[in-house]
Amino acid sequence: MKPPSADRTTGPSAEERPGEGPGRTETPEPADHADRSTTGAAARPLLRALPSVHELTRHPLIVRLIEDWGRTKVLDWIRDEAATVREWIRNAASKGTALNSLRDALDRVTGETVRDAVPRGLSEGTPAAYPDESQHETTPHSVSPRTHWEQWKATLLERIVDGVRRRADSAELEQLGRVINATGVVLHTGLGRAPLSAAAVAAVQSVAGAANVEFDLQTGTRRTRGFQLTGLLTTLTAAEDALIVNNNAAATLLTLQALCSGREVVISRGQLIEIGGSFRLPEIFELSGAVLREVGTTNRTRVSDYERAIGPQTAAILHVHTSNYRVVGFAETPAIEELVRVAHRHGLLAIDDIGSGCLVDLPAHGLPAEPTFARSIAAGADLVLGSGDKLLGGPQAGIIVGRSRCVQMLRQHPLARCVRIDKLTLAALAATLETYVRGTYAEELPLFRLLLTPQQELLGRAEAIVTQVRALPKVRVAVRRDVAPVGGGSLPGCELPTAVIALRHAVWPAAQLARRLRTGRVRIVPRIADDEVLIDLRSVPPEQDDSIVLALRLLAAATEPEQR
Template sequence: MPREDEGKRGPRLRDALRSLPSVDVVLGALESEHAIRGIPRRRVTEAVREALARERRRLLGAGEAPAAAADALEIGRRVVAELTRAGAFSLAPLINATGVVLHTNLGRALLSPLAQERLLRVAGAYSNLEMDIATKERGSRYAHVAGLLRRLTGAEASLVVNNNAAAVLLALESLARGKEVIVSRGELIEIGGEFRIPDIMRRSGAVLREVGTTNRTHLKDYVTALGPETGLILKVHTSNYRVVGFTAAVSSRELVELGRPRGIPVMEDLGSGCLVDLRPHGFPWEPTVPEVVASGVDLVSFSGDKLLGGPQAGIVVGRADLIERLAQNPVNRALRIDKFTIAALEATLYAYEAGTALATIPTLRMLTEPLAAIRRRARGLLRRIPADAQRALGAGVVEARSQVGGGALPTVELPTAALALGTAARPARALDEALRAARPPVLGRLLDDRLLLDCRTVLPGDIPALARALTSL
């Protein structure tokens, strides 16, 4: 026999469920909400349905005494909060205060003002993407950057695809499908997203031939592995890690001297790739693209959106006959770049040729910015925060270390200045969560019991918005 309270619970629950407003009633209550004026009605309707469904589940799971159902105004407030938090667009700007200059999850390299301008010009007009205006015949989209890459790298020819992994895949498939590719065991790297050189090689149809050991590989190891089935010698620059201590590796020039007399091409995957020597700015030696080309390597591949400071792209430079084989491969059609990549890449390369790269390309500017300038920006940020808010947040400028990121220069830590936050009453983790919910979101890094906002990667134009977000905490 049912208990008395169970009999009473049924009607209360039914009344609560019946009192839920309809979708149309909630939508009517939202008609005058300016905060969501730019959100498409279909998305608002879906958000209302989801909010009503959550409220229905709450009532059903409320136990023996369900509370009254939320009315249309309350449901509307929840919808507005959710849609405002999400914004009209999913991909949106944020403030990078992590201190990682080439942060893969935050989009890697920022484009220069010139690259942004060129993107806008090309996006809003027809262009000569594949048209030779002089002859009124079909041209090549790659011609827009071919001359720049030839002059900047010293290579005979070039090809650009959508990323460096694609460049390696295309080269392996074009030159060594069904043949052996010799690689040092210490260079069988894994890049972001768990993509590994052996996996890419299998996809290309090439056969991996490992030589040497993890820490030591000698020229004689390559000599022993050579045979009639050898299609390519591949050297992979370990740009995202370092093996130190008891090590040995074979230079690019030595591999060229081994492969060329035997008619075996040598390719080097530089990974991050750089066109300028950063040693004058305190960085360790890193092989530049022109240096590797000058060593005689037949093909060199590198990324466009890492140390180069341009758009995502995989750039291959080298011997004209080999580049032509890559270009004629049907796979290239699936990997080709669009007009936006070409526009941004051309502008980026232009800055190198004009001698303005260090000053105008954000990646290089951030990497080489003096500590004194970063410290001034951090102190300027602190001064924008009211004194009472500074005390409540435990805010102060501290010395810290930044990272290059993007799988480039993994052992390099850059001296920087950061705004440190966190107290017993306002713990760092809670502040981190609150700043990520700000508009624009702010991403810092947690270190021990403090939240660091590294000013190396905080753009000067972001300082006012960051100060407002901190003041409102």
């Protein structure tokens, strides 16, 4: 549609309206010969009321959004919102929709009630209904068409501004930011797994600028990245050497490619795991160039199965801890000690992937046993692999410990450069490992504080929160006992006793209530069970209780159902 050639006082030209300037392709008018003129006559005057980009960028909210997000992004949002409103107007006109229905259409576009903002004086779509200079004279008790016109223009401007605000709100939720993990799953993969300790956070901040990442301050010479952690890991595991990469999948890939490419690696069928994000161990094998030789069955694999599979092309036996599932019942699998003996008897490498990266004896803390680095090293494994952000309680990392000759081969492989970790992860991991060396991990690491909190303490905190919000309108709250998994590919089948705050809203269903909590000023990620929203305190540190109270008060203050 070309810009109208009528009186310029009736509204801005297409070049001044959002999304219709040079370089932008305007949506064409309907091609139907009978409808084309009707659509133009009905829609054109209403479209002329669309505010220009210049008008919109002077709006106080838009000014603030430009400061926060930049002019380019906000202008894109303006054009998109204007195009949405414009399309609704055209569709209504093309279908002969009365303007009362058009008001309803705009309600659907904006998610808000436009009410009488669409001027009823324009309902017939005749030229006499649109303002021009001859229409300034009105009777004392009449409302001039120009008044309707200005109301219509103001409505469109506010609708576009509100749409831009909604886009900014949505974009903000897409950014990486702080949330309260109220799912009860302490090692929640989607929420970043293990929370970092205060010491780890401080360590990250301390190396934000220049740091001795690969530099020896005593000699003034370059060092291998991660040398600061080698001593910590060898002390804690009794291994000869150590290497850190960016995650345990990378540790597995590097190990297979550097030591086993082109040769066979024997593994039990019951250990061909799939890790998060649908990544499967056979795919890592394929990528590494190592040949997968699976033995036994899903539920039972014996030492004799490994023995029969060994041949001239065999490079290693790989044992993988099934850290995200457990086979129970009629099941059998050799321990790492047995596999080490078989491997070394045949001159092969024994590689143990313990998955969750545990460093300590968990039963001593009342938790189920998990394999540890130290146990596998003591059993004679040549290399032991594990994660840094699971039961170790640190940042995401792949930890490799073992014999010096094997670790050195990995360190010198070209792939090691591709999967190395950055200085921030090094700092956080070093601070985490130091708590184990000091023996203070149970007190200092948030992971252990969350895992080891007694249920009775959680119930007391839940009651204290509910006492502060019980009288709030529209929100019903109750404290319940429950259980929660550990998560994060750790302690499969283990459920910890917990306390939950069960929420119901007088108007909103559970899914909408949960969304309100996730997207509010205080962002809480709960879980839903039996049509109730549950705030599970197993995964919430005590210092966040006040934030939960604030979030629930803000929730109760919202009186209208959420517009979608």
